[in-house]
Amino acid sequence: MKKQSNQLSNLLLAAMVALVLVLSSCGKANQGPTSGALSGNAASKVYVAPGQYDEFYAFMSGGFSGQIAAYGLPSGRLLKVIPVFSVDPEKGYGFNEETKPLLNTSHGFIPWDDAHHPALSQTNGETDGRWIFINGNNTPRLARIDLSTFETAEILEIPNSGGNHSSPYLTQNTEYVVAGTRFSVPIPQKDVAISSYAENFKGALSFVKVEPTTGRMNIEFQVLMPGLNFDLASSGKGPSHGWTFFTSYNSEMKNSLLEVNASQNDKDFVAAVNWKKAEEYLKAGKAKDFPANYMHNVYSDETHTATSTAMKSVKVLIPSECPGLVYLLPTPKSPHGVDVDPTGEYIVCSGKLSADITAHSFPKMLKAIEDKAFDGDISGVPIIKFESVLGGTVKEPGLGPLHTEFDGKGNAYTSFFISSEIVKWKVGTWEVIDRQPTYYSIGHLMVPGGNSMKPEGKYVVALNKITKDRYLPTGPELTQSAQLYAIDGDKMELLLDFPTIGEPHYAQGISAEKIKPKSKQFFKLSENKHPYVTPTEKDAKVVREGNNVHVYMTMIRSHFMPDNIEGFKVGDKVYFHVTNLEQDFDVPHGFAVMGATNAELLIMPGQTETLVWEPKKEGVFPLYCTDFCSALHQEMQGYARVSPAGSATALKWWLGDEKPVQ
Amino acid sequence: MKNSVLNLLTIIVLLAAFGCSSDKPEAAATGDSSVKPKSMVAEEPDPMTNKGVGPITSIELGASVDQALADKGKAIYEAKCTACHKPTEKFIGPAPKGILDRRSPEWVMNMILAPEKMVKEDPIAKKLLMEFNGSPMANQNLTQDEARQVLEYFRTL
Numbered sequence A: 001m002k003k004q005s006n007q008l009s010n011l012l013l014a015a016m017v018a019l020v021l022v023l024s025s026c027g028k029a030n031q032g033p034t035s036g037a038l039s040g041n042a043a044s045k046v047y048v049a050p051g052q053y054d055e056f057y058a059f060m061s062g063g064f065s066g067q068i069a070a071y072g073l074p075s076g077r078l079l080k081v082i083p084v085f086s087v088d089p090e091k092g093y094g095f096n097e098e099t100k101p102l103l104n105t106s107h108g109f110i111p112w113d114d115a116h117h118p119a120l121s122q123t124n125g126e127t128d129g130r131w132i133f134i135n136g137n138n139t140p141r142l143a144r145i146d147l148s149t150f151e152t153a154e155i156l157e158i159p160n161s162g163g164n165h166s167s168p169y170l171t172q173n174t175e176y177v178v179a180g181t182r183f184s185v186p187i188p189q190k191d192v193a194i195s196s197y198a199e200n201f202k203g204a205l206s207f208v209k210v211e212p213t214t215g216r217m218n219i220e221f222q223v224l225m226p227g228l229n230f231d232l233a234s235s236g237k238g239p240s241h242g243w244t245f246f247t248s249y250n251s252e253m254k255n256s257l258l259e260v261n262a263s264q265n266d267k268d269f270v271a272a273v274n275w276k277k278a279e280e281y282l283k284a285g286k287a288k289d290f291p292a293n294y295m296h297n298v299y300s301d302e303t304h305t306a307t308s309t310a311m312k313s314v315k316v317l318i319p320s321e322c323p324g325l326v327y328l329l330p331t332p333k334s335p336h337g338v339d340v341d342p343t344g345e346y347i348v349c350s351g352k353l354s355a356d357i358t359a360h361s362f363p364k365m366l367k368a369i370e371d372k373a374f375d376g377d378i379s380g381v382p383i384i385k386f387e388s389v390l391g392g393t394v395k396e397p398g399l400g401p402l403h404t405e406f407d408g409k410g411n412a413y414t415s416f417f418i419s420s421e422i423v424k425w426k427v428g429t430w431e432v433i434d435r436q437p438t439y440y441s442i443g444h445l446m447v448p449g450g451n452s453m454k455p456e457g458k459y460v461v462a463l464n465k466i467t468k469d470r471y472l473p474t475g476p477e478l479t480q481s482a483q484l485y486a487i488d489g490d491k492m493e494l495l496l497d498f499p500t501i502g503e504p505h506y507a508q509g510i511s512a513e514k515i516k517p518k519s520k521q522f523f524k525l526s527e528n529k530h531p532y533v534t535p536t537e538k539d540a541k542v543v544r545e546g547n548n549v550h551v552y553m554t555m556i557r558s559h560f561m562p563d564n565i566e567g568f569k570v571g572d573k574v575y576f577h578v579t580n581l582e583q584d585f586d587v588p589h590g591f592a593v594m595g596a597t598n599a600e601l602l603i604m605p606g607q608t609e610t611l612v613w614e615p616k617k618e619g620v621f622p623l624y625c626t627d628f629c630s631a632l633h634q635e636m637q638g639y640a641r642v643s644p645a646g647s648a649t650a651l652k653w654w655l656g657d658e659k660p661v662q
Numbered sequence B: 001m002k003n004s005v006l007n008l009l010t011i012i013v014l015l016a017a018f019g020c021s022s023d024k025p026e027a028a029a030t031g032d033s034s035v036k037p038k039s040m041v042a043e044e045p046d047p048m049t050n051k052g053v054g055p056i057t058s059i060e061l062g063a064s065v066d067q068a069l070a071d072k073g074k075a076i077y078e079a080k081c082t083a084c085h086k087p088t089e090k091f092i093g094p095a096p097k098g099i100l101d102r103r104s105p106e107w108v109m110n111m112i113l114a115p116e117k118m119v120k121e122d123p124i125a126k127k128l129l130m131e132f133n134g135s136p137m138a139n140q141n142l143t144q145d146e147a148r149q150v151l152e153y154f155r156t157l
Ligand SMILES: [Cu+2]
Pocket: A557, A558, A588, A589, A590, A625, A626, A627, A628, A629, A630, A633, A636
């Protein structure tokens, strides 16, 4: 019966496609093959008039671009690409001397990562607009972005991890951001046969403490779990505050052909970690110090510079030695997404090979623990009986459930990759209320605040994995496709398609009003503590220290001081420390010099940035401002003279009349 | 099933109705037509009584220079203004020496505090912008107190 109706609706869909194609042949209207169930007034619901603001910010992870992109909703307008784990020559990020340390790791400088899951900071279970965290999947890291500047403020490497996927999924007062490893690895790392997986490989779940006023991160402890593959996570809220839930796959503990070998068991596990209990064990001195090498990189808005600190150890808790710290909840069919509902009662798990959605009950879990309703253990971690923790099942809502968000009105929205749709269902009664197709193959989905205790349930965004024919073709590589649906009515309504950057995984959304008033307009020059700041033109100078030459330069509409410099030699390493003297909103200046092998500088008002230039040839080389700043922007230019190595050309510099200073 | 058919019908009807209409959404025409372009040629007011446009409408200068106030102003001027203004000679912008013989004190403070508004709306500031090759007076976000201190410093030049 179910199958039949599916076939019928498929037929109907095909008929619709054909009709739309026929109808779209008029005028210039070049419609794609499927407009979806678009109603007539959709355009007015996403139209934000020129000069008007969007109601929400949406922060989309950049996936393999390593960045975060900020969009406005409902318009889908791109507001900013925030460089995080990948260098960005447009902003000089990772190229200027100030931001390079942010990308330091124990493996050296890494200019790229794969960024998956943004997490807005929360207070009392509600997004507060202070920071957004995101995980680096490949070389395990966590980043914090300051939402007053929309700039990366901190990057922390996660040791004993083989890919930071189940992260950051923070707790309701941002006490912790978590970092569960996707790959289990030898801990500490060592040269062993891969086939010794069962014996040697472990999976670390890291709890990173966030300092409440500064946001500074610190690995408080790691839980050393058996060799599972941790996938996603969700922290408890309300009654379940104090717990974090991690999905895992590969309970078979295989190390090859996982496509087949990790799909054998009917159930894998959700690991429920009692982090308040962990804090007790830490206090009681139960943690072991494990040697570890990882970098902690912090950017300062005062010095406009990041610094790296090499960290040498972590505190580790072993579950078999810490009863009550972790339990395993059997969950059908390779669970992927795990999402605690806004009441904190249900832990919604999506077995990606399942046709059902499984919801565990937090109160039942506590009861089962009390009753010791266990079904054995793995390495000393008790497995709770499935029936004792099961809270409810949404029966056959679709194929391939992945992730669930909530609207704060008792409804849940689950993405289905295989059947390519969003299904709306009721928490507690488990009945399906509505479904809408997505174009195509949705991965994550996002309701602003939809993973918090206070969702702002007006829209859901589908973050689709397949684009195909949604936009004008651009050769083999296509942009990624997001879709916006209104969810404030009884039925979901598709409003808009818009392209996104990289491959967004998860996203976060928040009322613009929670961020807009705090957005910084410029940096105060009087508070600039950069070691090479040039606070006024009078302080501009050029200083030679052996082969290193430091240029203390200023910029203001529309000249550099100095703009003529002589006395550089082939083989010098020239540091252009450039300070933007402007003290107004939206007056950045750029700096570029011919032959520089890195990038430009893009310097915000009141900021100092440094570009290293190593001239290889003698001659006179232009430098100029790259960011159109005034009617005389084109005149914002100068020259740097490079003489042969060992020549006697004196170091001198000036602006305007040549009154060289020695 | 019934719903789907209804939806389908709705789409067909809507497409027929709107499918070939104008590309532009109606709401796009939101330009405020009541704002008339200002004439580029404006009659010039008396520079000694013209107070300019901005937050300052009236200011009292003391009979003699308040040196403490002027010293504060000098420090601010050196930190925030010297990239474009030399005290006694023309540079990127004009020299402030003798400014109060040429302009009202209110005009000077408004030029410091609201340069964007001034070069758009004040006839003298507009003319000055063109005289200085379109090089804009940067808004350095001084407070009213700081601008007053800078003004006192100008009295010492
Ligand atoms: Cu410029």
